[in-house]
Amino acid sequence: MKDFKRYLITAALPYANGPVHIGHLAGVYIPADIYVRYLRLNDKDVVFVCGSDEHGVPITIKAKKEGISPQEVVDRYHNIIKKSFADFGITFDNYSRTSSKLHHEVSSDFFRELNKKGGFIEKTTEQYFDVKSNQFLADRYITGTCPRCGNENAYGDQCEKCGSTLSPTELINPKSAISGEIPVMKETTHWYLPLDKHEAFLKQWILEENKHWKTNVYGQCKSWLDQGLQPRAVSRDLDWGVPVPVEGAAGKVLYVWFDAPIGYISSTREIRPDWELYWKNEDTRLLHFIGKDNIVFHCIVFPAMLKAHGGYILPENVPANEFLNLEGNKISTSRNWAVWLHEYLEDFKDMQDTLRYVLTANAPETKDNDFSWKDFQARNNNELVAIYGNFVNRVLVLTSKYYEGIVPAPGILEDIDKALLDEIGNAKKLIEENLEVFRFRDALKEAMNLARAGNKYLTETEPWKQVKTNPARVETIIHVCLQVTANLAILFEPFLPFTSQKLRQFMNLPQVKWSAAGDKSIVKAGHKVSEPSLLFRKVEDDEVQKQVDKLHASQASTEIKTEVTTQKQEVEFDDFTKMDIRVATILHAELVPKTTKLMKLTLDTGIDQRTVVSGIAEHYKPGDVIGKQVCLLANLKPRPLKGIESKGMILMAQDSDGKLVFISPEAKTINGSEIR
Ligand SMILES: [Zn+2]
Numbered sequence: 161m162k163d164f165k166r167y168l169i170t171a172a173l174p175y176a177n178g179p180v181h182i183g184h185l186a187g188v189y190i191p192a193d194i195y196v197r198y199l200r201l202n203d204k205d206v207v208f209v210c211g212s213d214e215h216g217v218p219i220t221i222k223a224k225k226e227g228i229s230p231q232e233v234v235d236r237y238h239n240i241i242k243k244s245f246a247d248f249g250i251t252f253d254n255y256s257r258t259s260s261k262l263h264h265e266v267s268s269d270f271f272r273e274l275n276k277k278g279g280f281i282e283k284t285t286e287q288y289f290d291v292k293s294n295q296f297l298a299d300r301y302i303t304g305t306c307p308r309c310g311n312e313n314a315y316g317d318q319c320e321k322c323g324s325t326l327s328p329t330e331l332i333n334p335k336s337a338i339s340g341e342i343p344v345m346k347e348t349t350h351w352y353l354p355l356d357k358h359e360a361f362l363k364q365w366i367l368e369e370n371k372h373w374k375t376n377v378y379g380q381c382k383s384w385l386d387q388g389l390q391p392r393a394v395s396r397d398l399d400w401g402v403p404v405p406v407e408g409a410a411g412k413v414l415y416v417w418f419d420a421p422i423g424y425i426s427s428t429r430e431i432r433p434d435w436e437l438y439w440k441n442e443d444t445r446l447l448h449f450i451g452k453d454n455i456v457f458h459c460i461v462f463p464a465m466l467k468a469h470g471g472y473i474l475p476e477n478v479p480a481n482e483f484l485n486l487e488g489n490k491i492s493t494s495r496n497w498a499v500w501l502h503e504y505l506e507d508f509k510d511m512q513d514t515l516r517y518v519l520t521a522n523a524p525e526t527k528d529n530d531f532s533w534k535d536f537q538a539r540n541n542n543e544l545v546a547i548y549g550n551f552v553n554r555v556l557v558l559t560s561k562y563y564e565g566i567v568p569a570p571g572i573l574e575d576i577d578k579a580l581l582d583e584i585g586n587a588k589k590l591i592e593e594n595l596e597v598f599r600f601r602d603a604l605k606e607a608m609n610l611a612r613a614g615n616k617y618l619t620e621t622e623p624w625k626q627v628k629t630n631p632a633r634v635e636t637i638i639h640v641c642l643q644v645t646a647n648l649a650i651l652f653e654p655f656l657p658f659t660s661q662k663l664r665q666f667m668n669l670p671q672v673k674w675s676a677a678g679d680k681s682i683v684k685a686g687h688k689v690s691e692p693s694l695l696f697r698k699v700e701d702d703e704v705q706k707q708v709d710k711l712h713a714s715q716a717s718t719e720i721k722t723e724v725t726t727q728k729q730e731v732e733f734d735d736f737t738k739m740d741i742r743v744a745t746i747l748h749a750e751l752v753p754k755t756t757k758l759m760k761l762t763l764d765t766g767i768d769q770r771t772v773v774s775g776i777a778e779h780y781k782p783g784d785v786i787g788k789q790v791c792l793l794a795n796l797k798p799r800p801l802k803g804i805e806s807k808g809m810i811l812m813a814q815d816s817d818g819k820l821v822f823i824s825p826e827a828k829t830i831n832g833s834e835i836r
Contacts, residue, residue, distance in 0.1 A: 175212075182515070195447075288302055304333050353461070355390060479598040555641040749783075766831035
């Protein structure tokens, strides 16, 4: 690899409409922080920037819902997020925000320059417009049925159920998320980044010149490039964001995904007058730490923007992680299926490093991974406590007990002593090799292996048995162990900074550079160490049970609060009475062949026996529904479904995840009873 003179490290800008959870930490911020701490310990010239991403539709929707301004929303979450990062020791040089004045200037300038250079195409198209609220419906302001999976609550930019990227015009039965109105089409003009024009360059740069990127990142880029790139709109009709800095563009702002990555530049400019050295000099290594959902923006869109602007360097690597799941389910903010950082610290005070350790040891580096509280407890108790903590504690307690804390001088080293001391250098080398290629799990494992080797050495040499009979030998053993202990403080420093600080205090050692690791006489004979307290505490069964219970309880309490679609237009009572809804009993049920969703039902409606085809096969088995009383819209015009004439529609309740349940009379009632 090229010998870079300086490093610019960015971590994905968290979106300021909620706090941060363990998935964010595991995917982006811990790996970035480990890498940055490692660089700093190596005396590298490094700038590490991040900030809150504060524009875009989800923030204005949240503001509207809560009856506050978008600024109030982002102020609240910016501060919570910033504090969480500080609490967990994420050492940004700057944590900025995209609502800042400087960022507005920087992103406006960027747009102007691109516009001047002919970097955009202007297109007038028809887009959905909500007449009632007098507003164009971009992104999440419009909902409808996903054309790919049938989810009825897909957004204009994405279906959260199947993960498809959508445009509003693809939605079936589109509806305004503001008023519930059916939108009309209206002409509007926007600026587009012609990604198709950058395709040849991106193919060469990514597919040929960046084969060293992680396979998950490279693969996703390749699949985008193989599909062919399309022009992408970089502006929106909204009143929250960076105004499009062009005359006649009133009411238009930069698309949040255009201005957000420029936030890395603004964040650097905010603290470094010499920011151009980091952004515009080929001797700088630019790395973007992100989650997999941001790959396309950091590997394709942002590089295309930087290239079109000119003068900027491109990322040398984009070490994106996959997703972390929680207790077997996808982490979800809206369903409150998450471990929030600020809440974790309330229950596990001063245990940041335990979470940093577990999330690194189990990081979703190449595939999605699962976090469970049982695994959290096991890794804490069986690894941090039983291996690292136990070794350090035994060494320091013995030093204190035998030598009143004074480091003894070594005698002649035996092979077993030399072998352990050699392990220090080996561990250091393996950690370095893994960190250089962003394999944080493996790097951490090597550090733990050194502590493991120390424990094994103590067990084999048994100083407590020899202290009376062979005191000189024990002096050597303890001396060797203290060298390992001091080295562990350095080698674990990027991963577990709070623990290393504590251990250095026990050892009465200053913080030293990475290069000092591997030294076999790092603590000299005669140096005084302190009586230790425990480095890690055990996590008890009831503590993790409490967390699991809390997770399920908080999810239950948010179930009723999950996103509910807006109310439909008012109707007259007559409209309702036109519908003939009856109680009926299901007599027979069978799956419709060659479909996954449909079930053919025979119903006793009190009026007749009839066939109804219902889309419930993913939610019920035929055997479960026979004998059930349900409500039937009886006078719905018959329609053929898969060649079967369906006479009516069974009423179901559907939640925002698409789950269906029957609407049944509360007590058994006569078939044919009218619903009114
Ligand atoms: Zn879908």
